Amino acid sequence: MSFICPKIYRCDIKVLVLQCQNMSYSEFLLISTNAEKLDFYNVTVKNEDASIVPLEKLVEVAVKVRYINLYFDENDTSITSETAKNLLKIPHFLSLEQCTLHGMPEVFDIETFCLHFRKNKVTDFDFRFLPTISQAHKERLEAIIVEIISTESHDFQIPMIGFDGQNRENYEKLFNLLR
Numbered sequence: 001m002s003f004i005c006p007k008i009y010r011c012d013i014k015v016l017v018l019q020c021q022n023m024s025y026s027e028f029l030l031i032s033t034n035a036e037k038l039d040f041y042n043v044t045v046k047n048e049d050a051s052i053v054p055l056e057k058l059v060e061v062a063v064k065v066r067y068i069n070l071y072f073d074e075n076d077t078s079i080t081s082e083t084a085k086n087l088l089k090i091p092h093f094l095s096l097e098q099c100t101l102h103g104m105p106e107v108f109d110i111e112t113f114c115l116h117f118r119k120n121k122v123t124d125f126d127f128r129f130l131p132t133i134s135q136a137h138k139e140r141l142e143a144i145i146v147e148i149i150s151t152e153s154h155d156f157q158i159p160m161i162g163f164d165g166q167n168r169e170n171y172e173k174l175f176n177l178l179r
Contacts, residue, residue, distance in 0.1 A: 022046065032061070033064075038068050126159070126162075146170060
């Protein structure tokens, strides 16, 4: 990206798919302005001081985005304990058609997101957590899944939640509800 971006005058990319890239925040701004879909596989966006740009800051400036598919590795630090709360403050985030976040760390505040699930009528969420999350976090995620599948009326978009070691039967029930 660092080689290509200086040669770009105007960017009308609608679907932006990047894999294993490091880019500056200014490069991200240049190429994501008109993007309606972001597919990032192990992409790191850095500020001028070399710090990692938080996920919510990327979503905030990608105002035309409708679909987000982000795949993180265990070393990614763009998700913090404040990410969920900050994402929910972004008006266009709440109207996305799809948001897939794979490789989510335990630090992601799923409790804050749970408050939004029951109000969500638009966005298809798919959260897959890192295999390194703690047993306590797995138990909390399992409890959230049980709460979702045991709800009688699903007048909201059901989120997909996945992690290593989860109860297979509950996973299948959740998957079947999504159909």
